Amino acid sequence: MKQPPQKKDGPPVASSVAASERGVDRPVEKERKKDLPPPRMQFDDESRVDKAKRRSLLNQPEARNRVELFRHLPPHKNGSQLPYLESKFFELHEMHPSVYKVGLQYLTGDTSGGNARCIAMLQAFQEAIRDYSTPPEKTLNRDLTSKIGGFVSFLIECRPLSMSMGNAIRFLKSRIARLPLTLSESEAKAALCSDIDRFINEKIVLADKVILRHAATKIRDGDVLLTYGSSCVVEMILLYAHEIGKQFRVVVVDSRPMLEGQKQLRRLVAKGLSCTYTQLNAISYVMHEVTRVFLGASSIFSNGTVYSRVGTASVAMVAHAFHVPVLVCCEAYKFHERVQLDSICFNELGDPDAVSKVPGREDVNYLDNLTDKQKENLQLLNLKYDATPSDYISVIVTDYGMIPPTSVPVIVREYRKEYLLI
Amino acid sequence: MWWRSASFILDRQQEQNANVPPNPESLLHSSPPSSMADSLQNPKPNVSAYYQTRAAHHAVVTSDWLAQAQAAVSIQTEDDSSGSDGRIAPVTGGKGDDKAFSVIDEFNSWRKQPDLAEAVAAIRALAAVIRASQATTMMELEIELKKASDSLKAWDTTSISLTAGCDLFMRYVTRTSALEYEDFNSARSRLIERAEKFGEISCKARRIIAMLCQDFIFDGCTILVHGFSRVVFEVLKTAAQNKKHFRVFCSEGRPDRTGLRLSNELAKLDVPVKLLIDSAVAYTMDEVDMVFVGADGIVESGGIINMMGTYQIALVSHSMNKPVYVAAESYKFARLYPLDQKDLGPALRTIDFGVPIPSKVEVEKSARDYTPPQYLTLLFTDLGVLTPSVVSDELIQLYL
Numbered sequence: 001m002k003q004p005p006q007k008k009d010g011p012p013v014a015s016s017v018a019a020s021e022r023g024v025d026r027p028v029e030k031e032r033k034k035d036l037p038p039p040r041m042q043f044d045d046e047s048r049v050d051k052a053k054r055r056s057l058l059n060q061p062e063a064r065n066r067v068e069l070f071r072h073l074p075p076h077k078n079g080s081q082l083p084y085l086e087s088k089f090f091e092l093h094e095m096h097p098s099v100y101k102v103g104l105q106y107l108t109g110d111t112s113g114g115n116a117r118c119i120a121m122l123q124a125f126q127e128a129i130r131d132y133s134t135p136p137e138k139t140l141n142r143d144l145t146s147k148i149g150g151f152v153s154f155l156i157e158c159r160p161l162s163m164s165m166g167n168a169i170r171f172l173k174s175r176i177a178r179l180p181l182t183l184s185e186s187e188a189k190a191a192l193c194s195d196i197d198r199f200i201n202e203k204i205v206l207a208d209k210v211i212l213r214h215a216a217t218k219i220r221d222g223d224v225l226l227t228y229g230s231s232c233v234v235e236m237i238l239l240y241a242h243e244i245g246k247q248f249r250v251v252v253v254d255s256r257p258m259l260e261g262q263k264q265l266r267r268l269v270a271k272g273l274s275c276t277y278t279q280l281n282a283i284s285y286v287m288h289e290v291t292r293v294f295l296g297a298s299s300i301f302s303n304g305t306v307y308s309r310v311g312t313a314s315v316a317m318v319a320h321a322f323h324v325p326v327l328v329c330c331e332a333y334k335f336h337e338r339v340q341l342d343s344i345c346f347n348e349l350g351d352p353d354a355v356s357k358v359p360g361r362e363d364v365n366y367l368d369n370l371t372d373k374q375k376e377n378l379q380l381l382n383l384k385y386d387a388t389p390s391d392y393i394s395v396i397v398t399d400y401g402m403i404p405p406t407s408v409p410v411i412v413r414e415y416r417k418e419y420l421l422i
Numbered sequence: 423m424w425w426r427s428a429s430f431i432l433d434r435q436q437e438q439n440a441n442v443p444p445n446p447e448s449l450l451h452s453s454p455p456s457s458m459a460d461s462l463q464n465p466k467p468n469v470s471a472y473y474q475t476r477a478a479h480h481a482v483v484t485s486d487w488l489a490q491a492q493a494a495v496s497i498q499t500e501d502d503s504s505g506s507d508g509r510i511a512p513v514t515g516g517k518g519d520d521k522a523f524s525v526i527d528e529f530n531s532w533r534k535q536p537d538l539a540e541a542v543a544a545i546r547a548l549a550a551v552i553r554a555s556q557a558t559t560m561m562e563l564e565i566e567l568k569k570a571s572d573s574l575k576a577w578d579t580t581s582i583s584l585t586a587g588c589d590l591f592m593r594y595v596t597r598t599s600a601l602e603y604e605d606f607n608s609a610r611s612r613l614i615e616r617a618e619k620f621g622e623i624s625c626k627a628r629r630i631i632a633m634l635c636q637d638f639i640f641d642g643c644t645i646l647v648h649g650f651s652r653v654v655f656e657v658l659k660t661a662a663q664n665k666k667h668f669r670v671f672c673s674e675g676r677p678d679r680t681g682l683r684l685s686n687e688l689a690k691l692d693v694p695v696k697l698l699i700d701s702a703v704a705y706t707m708d709e710v711d712m713v714f715v716g717a718d719g720i721v722e723s724g725g726i727i728n729m730m731g732t733y734q735i736a737l738v739s740h741s742m743n744k745p746v747y748v749a750a751e752s753y754k755f756a757r758l759y760p761l762d763q764k765d766l767g768p769a770l771r772t773i774d775f776g777v778p779i780p781s782k783v784e785v786e787k788s789a790r791d792y793t794p795p796q797y798l799t800l801l802f803t804d805l806g807v808l809t810p811s812v813v814s815d816e817l818i819q820l821y822l
Contacts, residue, residue: 406811
């Protein structure tokens with residue numbers, strides 16, 4: 001069943017609601033336009049919204065009940081779009097199958113976590129580069145760059161880029177631009193593939209090994225370590241410390257709706273660590289017996305702010321109030337020059353319906369069957385990330401050693417050339 | 423809940439370890455163990471040699487204490503001489519013995535001079551290694567120096583300036599050896615020259631720091647000082663020579679009672695001095711305008727490691743909004759990152775209470791504590807006046 005991509009209207013209820021929203025906005029906008037410069041937000045601009053809708057691959061129901069403060073963020077792409085997207089495969093002739101596969105994995109949430117997504121994306125790009133052949137009358141540099149750009153737009157459609165992916169794409173594009181023109185096509189492709197391999201190996205795999213060794217020195221016998229959610233680096237640290245024989249126990253803190261901690265808990269218990277599992281609302285109850293907190297990060301900004309899974313900031317603040325040192329473990333390639341002061345201006349929205357439903361508890365259905373009038377008053381918000389201020393972080397463990405949060409811009413400045421291999 | 427706390431378990435473990443002959447490497451440091459170090463252990467690892475030396479230089483010395491110390495030192499040298507012959511697997515026959523013996527011996531002889539900084543003593547000892555070495559290429563010399571440096575570091579793991587000084591010199595050597603065009607002998611003489619100059623650099627550093635501090639000492643101010651730091655003494659001496667009117671509160675600094683020594687020296691300079699017992703610091707903090715301390719080591723977070731009592735004074739000053747200034751040379755920057763007090767390797771020293779203590783009573787024997795960077799206002803170093811967050815910047819530039 002094919003739906004034409006031009007179809008703009010979602011279910012009629014939603015569109016009428018949206019139309020009324022827009023109707024209200026329009027006269028207000030026209031008045032404001034006389035006095036003020038035109039609004040810069042793309043979402044307010046009618047023609048841009050239409051253009052984006054026409055170009056978008058995924059059929060979005062008109063966004064309703066969205067929180068005003070977060071309207072600038074792209075709405076969540078539902079996993080239920082999967083059959084629709086699968087059917088459109090043959091229309092997307094520009095797409096390489098491995099990139100397509102990775103995009104679908106992002107959409108459904110099978111691949112999540114900064115490192116995993118970045119590695120999956122880079123390996124897909126490697127495949128695409130191997131299968132690439134320069135069309136006649138075009139140079140490899142420019143054409144390949146535009147192709148990569150196309151792949152990236154598709155991936156953004158499926159799920160907004162994480163910081164690690166952004167840095168990796170910047171690295172790849174600069175590498176392509178730097179290719180000497182004298183190379184033949186096969187040599188250029190081989191060089192790019194080996195560069196990608198080197199990036200993955202040096203910046204992720206080896207960096208993780210260095211981080212393990214540094215972080216394990218901070219774990220003493222008798223410690224009670226707290227970890228939040230599921231970070232691959234923190235899990236590696238705990239397993240490594242257990243292997244080298246340190247005696248400690250772990251408290252895994254988890255939160256709805258993702259409940260990512262459960263997977264990590266399973267893996268830790270399988271290796272024989274003694275674990276405690278609790279939810280985020282009990283954090284101040286368990287914090288008094290915790291000696292160290294280990295957190296992962298999606299990215300760290302230049303003012304030392306840690307951008308990580310939503311809930312991390314709460315854990316760090318409670319730990320700080322109890323004078324428990326907080327260690328953030330993050331590879332250096334995830335550092336970014338941006339400065340972010342709050343969790344609002346840049347974030348990612350998750351599925352709002354996941355907040356109102358509890359899987360496995362059909363009796364918790366208080367938010368079902370609301371009338372439209374009631375639904376207008378209810379706005380569901382599901383954020384994916386939050387920003388932890390640098391005051392709550394004791395130390396950042398990177399492959400460059402243990403640094404205080406104030407030294408992130410130093411690493412970015414000194415090693416930007418090196419860590420992005422630019 | 424105290425029976426479950428990590429520090430309690432750690433202390434219990436240390437007790438158990440104390441019954442077994444202790445190996446400093448088993449205590450959790452960030453420095454990597456070396457196999458060579460096992461053979462050249464400090465024969466009295468329970469007591470920090472660094473703090474013993476400081477006590478010897480600056481503390482009030484009673485005659486029987488002196489006798490004890492001398493006896494202890496002579497036992498150590500005997501152990502060294504008897505131990506090193508048997509324990510070292512000689513790489514170059516008898517030369518290995520001599521060298522290993524001479525490094526630590528040299529170091530000890532340099533260190534005995536009270537005015538010489540630890541790091542300078544270490545570098546002079548390493549310079550002696552270069553002089554005595556028979557190597558013919560830079561690579562060989564580097565390897566010898568590395569071995570000597572490792573053995574020095576392992577001999578006293580608690581001294582941060584020693585480790586930092588060794589690391590700095592090794593770094594200079596590595597950078598020098600990268601220059602291919604020089605012939606070996608001129609490179610070698612340059613290294614020796616540099617090592618000799620380091621002593622002057624250290625003295626000059628003190629003078630630079632003293633000059634930088636002058637702007638912060640205003641007429642009529644009251645300065646609180648803790649412990650006997652030669653750098654801080656230089657600062658106060660220069661201020662007195664510049665005819666500034668200020669007075670100094672010295673905390674007693676038990677158990678070494680370094681405050682007594684410092685107040686003595688200051689009185690000779692005609693600076694008004696008031697002596698406080700350690701518990702009186704909070705009581706007098708109202709009248710104080712600023713706090714000056716030295717540092718045994720400055721760590722990567724920007725905090726300092728200094729004589730026991732510094733953290734207490736910093737906490738009191740911070741809560742009463744008095745600035746805490748740290749005066750230290752830049753070679754004391756170390757790549758450590760303590761998260762709390764117990765995260766440092768233990769540096770223990772014997773405390774003499776004057777009366778016999780029953781054996782069932784435990785005594786907190788640590789000689790140093792860690793002051794986190796949020797309680798420090800400024801660091802005065804020979805690189806300039808820095809804020810604590812710049813330390814990591816400097817370290818990254820130096821070591822990475």
